[in-house]
Amino acid sequence: MINRAVPVAILLAALPFSASAQGVTGGDLGIEYNAPLDGSDFGGTTYSGGLEYxxxxxxxMSVNAAAYKPDNISTTATNVTLHGTYQLSSIASVGGFYGYDSIEDEGAHLFGIEGGTEFMGGDVGGYIGRVEDEGTILGFDGSYDLRSGFSVIGNVDLIDIDDARLAQASIGAEYQMAAGPQFYTQIGRISGEFDGDSDAVGFFTIGAKVAFGAARGTTFDNRSVFEVLPGF
Structure with missing residues (x-):
């Protein structure tokens, strides 16, 4: 399944030269699979893509779209996120986002602010926003380059809506090919509280992404409730 990203990388290799002349600075396509560590059936696949102008x-301005397909459940959730980004410098960006989550004819609006910068040899970013008028969503992510194309990556995300709270934290590794896609794997834990009851489960992630354009992808990614619930 991950190998689908390889021919896409070849196909997109010719795009940056013609696209950048029109103002397109970058874009990406990705596929990701998540599965719980307790052996249950609640995993899933995420398909994503983005374009920045x-x-x-x-x-x-950029747009990111994603489809979330859980295993063993006949439904697909989707997200579309619009970003407006200001480049403070060659290493720092800030902006605002608007996202829309939908599943089975139900939807939720998200909006907030985000930012990212290089720091001590790595990249760090974060966001905070509202889900409708009912709760807060926030998160932080980072990566640190090692050598030979390898990096350490990690993220923490939190949703707090009414009487429910969900938190996800993960850490992993990423490999960027010299000319082609990047592959990554993570292991993490998601925990939740609802009406005084709590539960937690570990999960692992494997994925691939191909980026193109002068900016090598989009500055920011999807902002979604489903991003905090990987595959579940």
């Missing part, structure tokens, strides 16, 4: 040198 630059205005002048300091401002850009």
């Amino acid at each position: 630059g205005f002048m040198r300091t401002f850009s």
Whole structure:
């Protein structure tokens, strides 16, 4: 399943030269699979893609879309996120986002602020926003380059809505090919509280992403409730 990203990388290799002349600074396509560590059936696959368009040198607009397909459940959730990004410098960006989650004719609006920068040899980013008028969503992520294309990656995300709280934390490794896609794997834990009851489960993730354009992808990713619930 991950190997599908390889021919996509070859197909997109010719795009940056013609696309960047039109203002497109980057884009990406990805596929990811998540599964719980307790042996249950509640895993799932995420398909994602994004495109970013630059205005002048300091401002850009981007759109990210994703489809979340749980295992053994005949439904698919989706998210579309729009970003407006201001480049503070060559290493730091801030912006705002608007996202829309939908599943089985039900939907939720998300909006908030986000930012990212290089720090001590790595990349760090974060966001905070509202889910409708009912709760808060926030998260942090980071990566640190090692050598020969390998990096350490990690993230923490939290949703707090009414009487429910969900938190996810994971850490892993990423490998960026010299010319082609990047592959990654993570292991993490998701915990939840609802009406005084709590539960937690470990999970693992494996995925691949291919990026193109001068910016090598989009500045920010999807902002979604489903991103905090990987495959569940």
